[in-house]
Each structure stands twice: as structure tokens, then as C-alpha cells.
Amino acid sequence: MIEVKGFSFTYPTGSRPALTDVAFEVAPRELCAVVGGGGTGKSTLAGVVSGTVPHLTGGTAEGVVRVNGRDLAETPLSGLVGEVGLVMQNPFNQISGARFSVREEIAFGLENLGVPRDEMAARIDPVLEDLGLTGVRDRSPYELSGGQQQLLAIGSILVMRPTVMVLDEPTSQLDAAGNALVFDALGTLKEQGVTVLLIEHRMERLARAADRVLVLDRGAIVAQGPPGEVLADERLEEWGVSPLRYTVAARRAAARRLWPDRKPLPVTLDAAAEGFGETAGRLYRGDRGDRGDRGDRGDRR
Amino acid sequence: MIIRIDSLTFRYPNGTTALDGVSFGVGAGERVAIVGANGAGKSTLARHLVGIERPASGTVEIDGRPTDRLGIAELARTVGFVFQNPDDQLHAASVVKEVGFGPRNLRFPAARRAELVESALRRTGLTAARDTHPHHLSLGERKRVALASVLAMDTPVVVLDEPTTGQDHASIVLLGNLVDSLAADGRTVLAITHDMDFCVEHFDRVIVLANGRVAWDGPVVDWPAHVADTADESLELPQMTRLGRRLGWAGPVTTVAGFLERLPAEAGPAPVPPGG
Structure with missing residues (x-):
């Protein structure tokens, strides 16, 4: 459970707040996504919820952040280890550098938590399997591709079984298969009752997987709601977020009356196919909308 | 040909074969996207173009000269490499x-x-x-x-490793325009990308790498058909291609503009196969 109330934060060298009056909650079994432009405070928010900001960064904070009921201002970072997992944006910053193989790297967190050896094996192998890393288990983390390192960084946190999981763009370097593995893993976490806060730029899977989407703009939450609502908002680009092509196509089609009236703009393939299927059916029946008036002049971008 | 790669093979010191007989050429002003699974050899290939790695066998020629005879400084005048990190x-x-x-x-x-x-x-x-x-x-x-x-x-050559990663909307638009304008100036752009929509909107040609080999090489319009024919799970079709297929349209659609252009003509009651 994550609870953030009236939270503002300024970095020690910052001239303006990185976060302003942020308030939201994420419940267990909920996947809440955070989207927004570059430098709008998303990674800072990830740090706040995982306790590294301001404990490690310094700076001035106002407001309350509670994780599983504990006030983070009064909880030392060591008290959160194993309970809150943070997957950092750049896997290179996360890989310990102290271990010689992928398997040992995944074991590293468990060693530090003092997990018995036989239990370690039972926890590590399924994580390797789920993230498609079994084939590279004996390689050095530094011999992996960027995408594989990203999966390793995720695995090294998953294996500690945190009850709150914060991921800062975990799929940025992943191919479609890796992306699917990560979202499958997140789905399983949710079922297990984990609270998930996910910062993400790639919208298609997010649109299907997220229960709720928060938009951060210049350190403030400017919108929050179900993905179908937030990701179809016409202000999305102004907020620095690329809309899905499905939404763009439907919005342009709607301007030419080629998207069904009253149907919300789609953020998934299914919804787009349903809406455009209706349009095609209507055209087939001979109802050409207002195309007769506008003809084929222009608007053929 | 500003880039000419012939039978390029490369192994990492641990014995892993990263590139296995890669051959292709790229002309001035071409926009080429290199796609493929994580670990397929994309970044290793890019590193050969700037001379960070030297071929174990085969040749990499930049502007008619093999990279193993060019110094790093000389290569740097010809090929600009933007790292993933x-x-x-x-x-x-x-x-x-x-x-x-x-x-x-x-x-x-x-x-x-x-x-x-x-x-x-x-x-x-x-x-x-x-x-x-x-x-x-x-x-x-x-x-x-x-x-x-x-x-x-x-x-004359710019190589980008995952340029859209971590970029917000305005920056992705800016990057797309940049790729287009570099090519219009006659400069060659190679980009490694997982962003398939960016790929179809801004590149002329796609090279698919799989297990260190060129699995496919051709014009971007033909590429969705290739992906659909293979069961390569690392590749994802562009959103508009998937939508066109779901609606039962024949032939490839890749971009929003292309989709909207065809929409009025696609007047059949579309079959909607589940999960198709």
C-alpha cells in the first residue's frame, strides 16, 4: 500500500520543486502507472516511494509518504529492504558489480537478506525462467545486451519478493518478447497482492495492464483515472506523452465522421478494431457520412 | 555505398558468437532501421561501424576503406555513434x-x-x-x-542506438524530424530500435538481425509481411499494421496516414477474427 499526501520536494541544488503537492494512493493488487514528459519528476517520485528520496539525496520535503502504513520520513532505508523494491531506469546503476554471473547477481539481494541457501535456489530459478534468463545464467552481467541487463535488474528485485514494487521504465530497452515477459511478471505480482507503481513510456501494454494512470507535468499530478480515459485525453501530447496510434487514427477519423459517434477514442487494438469495424460496416451499407459534402478534397494526410 | 559490410563475423572473448556472416551495403542518404531481439547482435554490429570492435573475419568498409586500416580518429570523421546509454x-x-x-x-x-x-x-x-x-x-x-x-x-554517417528510449512526445517528434532532415541532406542514418511505429514512420529500409545473422533486409513497406510470416516473438508489428490485419484488410498498412487513406475504400463488413 502506497499513500502520498500533500507531498512536495526540492533537491538540494534545485531552484524549483521537483514535486509539488502530490497526492495519490495505490492499493495492494493494484497497478498504477505514472506517465509524463522528460524531467517532470517521474523518477523523483519513484525515489520518494522507495525511500531513496530524500534519505540519500538530501533536499527539503513536505507532506507525508506512507508505505504499508509506515511513515517513510521516520523509517530508515534499511527498514525498507526486502519490503519495497525499486527497479532503476538504468540497469547499469543497479547491477552490483560484485558478482560474476547472472545467477549470483540475482542471489546477491537474498544473501544480504540472510535467506538460507536451499531456499535461495528455490527462489532464483523460477525468476530466471520467468524472465527468459535461464540460458545466460552463467554469463557475466557485463556480457549481456542492454535488454538482458534490464531483465536481470528486474529479476534481482523480484527475487526478494517485495510487497511494494516500484519500476522506473523497466522495458525501455526490451524487445517485444522481453516486454511481454515483464508485463506477465507484473500481472503475477498483482495476483500475489503486490502494490505496483510503474513509470512507463510505452503505452500499448500499459493501456491494457494498468488499473489507473497518473500524469505528472512539471512535478504536479495533472490527471489521473482509468487508462481508457487518461490516454485518450486530447491534452496528452501537451503533457509530453505520445498517444497511441489507435487513438490518433480515431481522432483524425472522427474529424471526418469516420469514427462512430459517442464511442470513446480507443487506446487498445480491440477497441480500435471494434470502432473502425463499425465504420466499415456503415460505409458498406452505403452510409458515407458527410463525405458527400466534403468529397475527397484535402484532409488526406 | 558509404557502408559495405561483407561476411562479418565476431566473437566475444568468452566464445559467444555475436555476429555470424553479416553482409549488407548502405548508400548515402539512406535511412536504415536495424531491428531484432535483445542479444541479436545489433549493438555489436553498430560498434563495428565506429571501430570500437574489429572484425574477427570479414570486412567493414566505410566510404571504400576497411575499418581495420583506419584509425579511430579517421573513423570519427565519417561515422558518428550515439550510444544507447x-x-x-x-x-x-x-x-x-x-x-x-x-x-x-x-x-x-x-x-x-x-x-x-x-x-x-x-x-x-x-x-x-x-x-x-x-x-x-x-x-x-x-x-x-x-x-x-x-x-x-x-x-556523413550517423548511427543511433535506441534513440527514442526515455524520450517524451516532443522529443520523439523532434528525433523523427531529425532523421528525415539528415537523410534529406544526404547523410546516412542507421538506427537500432525496438520502436516499430517510429521505424515505419521515419525509415526507408529495415534489416532484421537474428542470432547474429541478417534474417531479412528490405524496404520498410514489405517488412510487416515478413514479421507476420515468421513467428519471431521479439518483433512486434506496428499498431496500424495490426489494426489493418484485424479488420481483414489485404496488403500492408503501416502508418496512421496510410490507414486513414484506405479507410473510406475499405467498405466491406470486416471479419474480426478473435486475437488476429
Whole structure:
């Protein structure tokens, strides 16, 4: 459970707040996504919820952040280890550098938590399997591709079984298969009752997987709601977020009356196919909308 | 051909074969996207173009000269490489110093240097951040600093490793325009990308790498059909291609513009196969 109330934060060298009056909650079994432009405070928010900001960064904070009921201002970072997992944006910053193989790297967190050896094996192998890393288990983390390192960084946190999981763009370097593995893993976490806060730029899977989407703009939450609502908002680009092509196509089609009236703009393939299927059916029946008036002049971008 | 790769094979010291007989050529002004699974050899291939790696066998020729006979400095005049991780590349105390580093090392005259730096900052949307320390920028901004520092070297070939990663909407639009304008100026752009929509909107040609080999090489319009024919799970069709297929349209659709152009003509009651 994550609870953030009236939270503002300024970095020690910052001239303006990185976060302003942020308030939201994420419940267990909920996947809440955070989207927004570059430098709008998303990674800072990830740090706040995982306790590294301001404990490690310094700076001035106002407001309350509670994780599983504990006030983070009064909880030392060591008290959160194993309970809150943070997957950092750049896997290179996360890989310990102290271990010689992928398997040992995944074991590293468990060693530090003092997990018995036989239990370690039972926890590590399924994580390797789920993230498609079994084939590279004996390689050095530094011999992996960027995408594989990203999966390793995720695995090294998953294996500690945190009850709150914060991921800062975990799929940025992943191919479609890796992306699917990560979202499958997140789905399983949710079922297990984990609270998930996910910062993400790639919208298609997010649109299907997220229960709720928060938009951060210049350190403030400017919108929050179900993905179908937030990701179809016409202000999305102004907020620095690329809309899905499905939404763009439907919005342009709607301007030419080629998207069904009253149907919300789609953020998934299914919804787009349903809406455009209706349009095609209507055209087939001979109802050409207002195309007769506008003809084929222009608007053929 | 500004780039000519012939039977390139490369093994890492641990014995892993990263590239296995790769051959292709790229002409001036071409926009080529290199796609494929994580670990397929994409970044290793890119590293050969700038001479960071040298071929175990086979040849890599840049502008008619094999890279193993060119010094790094000479290669740097021809091929600009923007790393996947900007922190592998950035070192100066301000954005403008970072961007000026390359042209200074290439000993361009001061006036040309200033012009190249300003133009690179403008094209990457960093003019306002010129005096900022790169450490105080977001990852997406640092990636654009790395890109600007390569643009300022005015190389005929620009290689981008995952350019859209971590970028917000305005920056992705800017990057797309940049790829188009570099090619229009006759410069060659190679980009490694997982962003298939970006790929179909801004590139002419796609090369698919799989297990260190060229699995497919052809014009971007033909590429969706290839992906559909293979069961390669690492590749994802562009959104509009999947929508067109779901609606039962024949032939490829890749972009929003292409989709909307065909929509009025697709007047059949579309079959909607589940999960298709």
C-alpha cells in the first residue's frame, strides 16, 4: 500500500520543486502507472516511494509518504529492504558489480537478506525462467545486451519478493518478447497482492495492464483515472506523452465522421478494431457520412 | 555505398558468437532501421561501424576503406555513434562544452565549430539547456546531449542506438524530424530500435538481425509481411499494421496516414477474427 499526501520536494541544488503537492494512493493488487514528459519528476517520485528520496539525496520535503502504513520520513532505508523494491531506469546503476554471473547477481539481494541457501535456489530459478534468463545464467552481467541487463535488474528485485514494487521504465530497452515477459511478471505480482507503481513510456501494454494512470507535468499530478480515459485525453501530447496510434487514427477519423459517434477514442487494438469495424460496416451499407459534402478534397494526410 | 559490410563475423572473448556472416551495403542518404531481439547482435554490429570492435573475419568498409586500416580518429570523421546509454559518452561540465568537444578534436575552424554546435543544440531542442551540467538533466535529455555532440561532428554517417528510449512526445517528434532532415541532406542514418511505429514512420529500409545473422533486409513497406510470416516473438508489428490485419484488410498498412487513406475504400463488413 502506497499513500502520498500533500507531498512536495526540492533537491538540494534545485531552484524549483521537483514535486509539488502530490497526492495519490495505490492499493495492494493494484497497478498504477505514472506517465509524463522528460524531467517532470517521474523518477523523483519513484525515489520518494522507495525511500531513496530524500534519505540519500538530501533536499527539503513536505507532506507525508506512507508505505504499508509506515511513515517513510521516520523509517530508515534499511527498514525498507526486502519490503519495497525499486527497479532503476538504468540497469547499469543497479547491477552490483560484485558478482560474476547472472545467477549470483540475482542471489546477491537474498544473501544480504540472510535467506538460507536451499531456499535461495528455490527462489532464483523460477525468476530466471520467468524472465527468459535461464540460458545466460552463467554469463557475466557485463556480457549481456542492454535488454538482458534490464531483465536481470528486474529479476534481482523480484527475487526478494517485495510487497511494494516500484519500476522506473523497466522495458525501455526490451524487445517485444522481453516486454511481454515483464508485463506477465507484473500481472503475477498483482495476483500475489503486490502494490505496483510503474513509470512507463510505452503505452500499448500499459493501456491494457494498468488499473489507473497518473500524469505528472512539471512535478504536479495533472490527471489521473482509468487508462481508457487518461490516454485518450486530447491534452496528452501537451503533457509530453505520445498517444497511441489507435487513438490518433480515431481522432483524425472522427474529424471526418469516420469514427462512430459517442464511442470513446480507443487506446487498445480491440477497441480500435471494434470502432473502425463499425465504420466499415456503415460505409458498406452505403452510409458515407458527410463525405458527400466534403468529397475527397484535402484532409488526406 | 558509404557502408559495405561483407561476411562479418565476431566473437566475444568468452566464445559467444555475436555476429555470424553479416553482409549488407548502405548508400548515402539512406535511412536504415536495424531491428531484432535483445542479444541479436545489433549493438555489436553498430560498434563495428565506429571501430570500437574489429572484425574477427570479414570486412567493414566505410566510404571504400576497411575499418581495420583506419584509425579511430579517421573513423570519427565519417561515422558518428550515439550510444544507447548516454552516460557511456558524456564527460564535460556543461552541455555546450560537451557538444563542442567533438568539433574541437576534429580541429574544425572556430567559426565552423560555433555554427555546428549551435545547429546541433537547436536540432536536439537543447539551446535553453546549453549551460546546464549534463548530470542535472533527465535521462532523455542526456540522450539528446549525446546525440547533439555527435551531430556537431558533421559526419556523413550517423548511427543511433535506441534513440527514442526515455524520450517524451516532443522529443520523439523532434528525433523523427531529425532523421528525415539528415537523410534529406544526404547523410546516412542507421538506427537500432525496438520502436516499430517510429521505424515505419521515419525509415526507408529495415534489416532484421537474428542470432547474429541478417534474417531479412528490405524496404520498410514489405517488412510487416515478413514479421507476420515468421513467428519471431521479439518483433512486434506496428499498431496500424495490426489494426489493418484485424479488420481483414489485404496488403500492408503501416502508418496512421496510410490507414486513414484506405479507410473510406475499405467498405466491406470486416471479419474480426478473435486475437488476429
